[in-house]
Amino acid sequence: MDPQLTQPRELWRPANPSHTSLDAFRRMVNRKHGLNLKDFHDLHRYSVEDYKFWVDLWQYLGVIYSTPPEKIMQDERFKEIPTWFPGARLNYAENLLFRNDDAIACTYARETGQVTHHSFRDLRERVKLTAAAMRANGLRTGDRVAAIITNSVHAVVIALAAISLGAIFSSTATDMGSQGILDRYKQIRPKLVFSEIDVLYAGKRIDMLPKVTEVTKELMSHGLEAVILLPSAVTGDEASLSLCRDIPKSISWSRFIVSGDGGDLMFEQLPFGHPIYILYSSGTSGPPKCIVHCGGGVLMQTKKELALGYGLSRDDTYFQYTTTGWMMWPYMLSGLACGSRIICYDGSPFHPDVRTFLQFLSDQGVTVFGTSPRFLSEVQGNGIQPSKLWNFDALRVIGSTGAVLTPPLFEWTQQAFNPTLHLVSVSGGTDICSSFVGGISTMPVHVGEIQGKTLGMKVEIFDPEGKNIEDSGLPGELVCTRPHPSLPISFWGDDSGEKLRNAYFSTYPGIWRQGDFIVKNPQTQGLMILGRSDGVLNPSGVRFGSAEIYTVMDQFSDVVDDSLCVGQRRPEDKDERVLLFVKMRPGHTLSKALEDRIRAAIRQSLSPRHVPSYIFGIEDIPYTVNNKKIEIAVKQIVSGVTLKPSGTVANPKSLDLYYKFRHLERLANAKPKL
DSSP: OOHHHHSOOEEEOOSOGGGSHHHHHHHHHHHHHTOOOOSHHHHHHHHHHOTHHHHHHHHHHTOOOSBOOSSSEEOOSSTTSOEESTTOEEOHHHHHSOOOSSSEEEEEEETTSOEEEEEHHHHHHHHHHHHHHHHHTTOOTTOEEEEEOOSSHHHHHHHHHHHHTTOEEEEEOTTSOHHHHHHHHHHHOOSEEEEOSEEEETTEEEEOHHHHHHHHHHHGGGTOOEEEEOOOTTTOOOOOHHHHHHSTTEEEHHHHHHTSOOOOOOOOOEETTOEEEEEEOOOSBSOOOEEEEEHHHHHHHHHHIIIIISOOOTTOEEEEOOOTTSTHHHHHHTTGGGTOEEEEEESOTTSSOHHHHHHHHHHTTOSEEEEOHHHHHHHHHTTOOHHHHSOOTTOOEEEEOSSOOOHHHHHHHHHHHOTTSEEEEOEEETTTTEEEEEOOTTSOEETTOBOEEOTTOOEEEEOTTSOBOGGGTOOEEEEEOSOOTTSOOEETTOTTSHHHHHHHSTTBTTBEEEEEEEEEOTTTOOEEEEEEGGGOBOGGGOOBOHHHHHHHHGGGTTTEEEEEEEEEOOTTOSSOEEEEEEEEOTTOOOOHHHHHHHHHHHHHHTOGGGSOSEEEEOSOOOBBTTSOBOOHHHHHHHTTOOOOBOTTBSSGGGGGGGGGGGGHHHHHHHSOOO
């Protein structure tokens, strides 16, 4: 068994677990039902055995509604995804805009150093004016509103205004190409599109007008009625009349706002399962799946995780670094439902340099910071010790998601920022707009481990035959064997539900398969994601995840910038082999000596069976626009498949670098022996 499982190391323990909101919720459940749930494990067991848990959660979170539910759930067109809280009427935006005071709701910051603060009162006023303009321009319940937009207060206002009216909101980040945007928006047929006219990223102005023009012309035959051009991100100027004449159906933001009907802010009261967001699968080839999420499900699940997992409250400042094209953006918005201040950051965290970004984090008194392992490893690789440069005494939680947080990075992050902070590794997905496994504020953190299963999520680990193997310490498929409210209600355009069922419920009939390879530590009950299950490495029948290799590669972060580990099995190959691609930091090269050190480290830390057959230097590692390493496409390429990258790939030209490795024997023989 992996030493990581047999010799767990405790990294953090809560000082006062009984003072957490999570424990307050446990005590409420005990009082309400006359139970004796002693700890989180008892509470979790109750949450996945009795559907009354969701009523308890509704009550504890203080969901705002106009009509209460008639019952907890009822069967829908197919049993895997029931209808939750039938009869209830509520509005997601109303739950996020429940405050109307002068405390700061949203801080909008840009890489230029410009910072503006917006109170809850101001945010409500902006939403009121925007909703009035949408209403005057014919927006109705069920219409789609799309945006090509940066992470800004404009984005927050547009989303909440649309949802207040019962419309469905969808957004893409500004760095997505025209084809990627059209692959999404041609499917959902938005009535209104809001777009930037330029953006500033990494110190460079990027003209958005050619992209917006191309997208607009194509969408005109797909239900588009108006394009609203936002003020310049560089100058702040409104889009000119001549500019609007050049782009069909376009109008400037200011002219759009004054077109409003002057009505009050009204929140359309809708069923719990009414759709509010369309998110997109991050597949790297083919058209993306348009995943439809409902207001009640997103509200309860995200608020549950922020309020109970992170303890988010009115006293907190929540900063999730994200783009509007990632599920973490709507996730972040639920910080408002907790009464917290949220920070919308527009720009690169590395411009003018990462030290400036870290200083901003300190200066703003951020208490909960959401980031990615990639960002943390970049800070580490630059030799920066944040706590030695700035004061992070306000920072009590760091949440890491988007990739695996390796054990060495666990330990470095804990010491580098604040030794008392709660370091949370989280895994869920765009598919459910929430988490399956994540942070537990009443339990210790062990190095390299996700603390546990989130409340209400009946997560199990299955072998290929569908047997639960989680207590064996063996890795397997992450599955969820019980429905929960943030299951997607549909794929847009999939009226029969067949595509949705095939995507998640076909491997184990009737059971949700997430597609992650996971293992549980029987000693601590902690969990470790080992990679995507369709990317599991399988040389000679030995199955392991790429995350195990990346953990070892953290030892070389001073010279290695990034790495990618995939399996290769071409039609002529009898067995799969493991390839490791290494991107070096400037000024360093992949020498024979370094290769030998990497192989020795993998052999010592894991086993001889984990050692890659080949190690190659590479100029670039492919990532999605959501900053997730792309393994499956590379695995397919080196195994002989020719792919057309989708708009999800942030650096599509990087995939071209891997085609030559179909003939790796020729390349290996040509490598110089240093």
